[in-house]
Amino acid sequence: xxxxxxxxxxxSLTAVGTARSQDPQFSQFYAASQYLNPALTGNTFQDRIALxxxxxxxxxxxxxxxYAFAYDHNFASAHSGLGGxxxxxxxGTYGLTFTTVAMSYSYEARINRRQAIRxxxxxxxxxxxxxxxxxxxxxxIIRDNAATSVxxxxxxxxxxxxxxTGGLYYSEQFWAGxxxxxxxxxxxxxxxxxxxxxxxxxxxxVGYRFPLDGQKLIRSGTKMTLASHYxxxxxxxQLDLGGYIEHSRISGGLWYRGLPIFKAYKKxxxxxxxxxxxxxxxxxxxxxxxxxxxITISKLTMKSAGAHEISMIYEWPRxxxxxxxxxxxxxxx
Numbered sequence: 467x468x469x470x471x472x473x474x475x476x477x478s479l480t481a482v483g484t485a486r487s488q489d490p491q492f493s494q495f496y497a498a499s500q501y502l503n504p505a506l507t508g509n510t511f512q513d514r515i516a517l518x519x520x521x522x523x524x525x526x527x528x529x530x531x532x533y534a535f536a537y538d539h540n541f542a543s544a545h546s547g548l549g550g551x552x553x554x555x556x557x558g559t560y561g562l563t564f565t566t567v568a569m570s571y572s573y574e575a576r577i578n579r580r581q582a583i584r585x586x587x588x589x590x591x592x593x594x595x596x597x598x599x600x601x602x603x604x605x606x607i608i609r610d611n612a613a614t615s616v617x618x619x620x621x622x623x624x625x626x627x628x629x630x631t632g633g634l635y636y637s638e639q640f641w642a643g644x645x646x647x648x649x650x651x652x653x654x655x656x657x658x659x660x661x662x663x664x665x666x667x668x669x670x671x672v673g674y675r676f677p678l679d680g681q682k683l684i685r686s687g688t689k690m691t692l693a694s695h696y697x698x699x700x701x702x703x704q705l706d707l708g709g710y711i712e713h714s715r716i717s718g719g720l721w722y723r724g725l726p727i728f729k730a731y732k733k734x735x736x737x738x739x740x741x742x743x744x745x746x747x748x749x750x751x752x753x754x755x756x757x758x759x760x761i762t763i764s765k766l767t768m769k770s771a772g773a774h775e776i777s778m779i780y781e782w783p784r785x786x787x788x789x790x791x792x793x794x795x796x797x798x799x
Contacts, residue, residue, distance in 0.1 A: 488699050489667050490532040490555045493742045493758045495695050497777035500536045500551045500570045503632040503645040504586030507570040508540040508547015512782040525771030531556045547572040564594040581637045588630040595623040626652035642672045665700040688713045717746040739764045754779045
């Protein structure tokens, strides 16, 4: 068991050292708007609070957990949005975690009454840690399973500045945006004097919403949204593609994750990861509750137990004067 822990530690640090690990992801990507694109900060009528929780692969105990909390406000008269976000991610059993605290700002420029563009910037401070308790190092084995290690090259924690930017175009029914994260390429190495540059994560997100009941979109009680989300970081990339229907206060959708046609990392690997099922409900007080489940279809199979995700979003009731202010018609997970 101790040897296994030692190997797991080496594997974890190797992954960090080669910068092949990816950032946390949300299947309900628009429910974490500031994380998706800082240009979406304040794309609401007034104020918004968002809570996100994701448990990935619980079958591989204890799984991978991600928590996020965000708040943003729309300054309509200044055509600006301001918000803050806290995210914590824990990978596996041995305490490899990171916590990010960030502030975001966005500015909206009108093209005309029905079209606009937004630009955003996010500045964050990230703390990355690993808990060495329970690991067995090589020098301990050599010294007859000594209680402590004399290894001096493992750093239990580091911190760094993390910057992101993004842009968005939108009309009443269509939107397209892109964001660029880790643009300062911080060093995330947990080895003393090590070098593990965090690669830039690029995302591209496109959506289109239309009525299904023959009414105008603004008056429609049944709408459908089609959306895609492409992510690339280092040698890794991925595509989420799907849609969902909103009827009254209920929503449900289906998504696919993978790139089977465009890319296969090796022979016999289809590059399909998951099918995602989603269901949501909005209360009369504008509180949206959404649950989604990732059905694993990769070679990892359902032994991983997929992924569970929950989001709760509350938007302050819109003020009368804010009704004239058009906001980006993003999916309301």
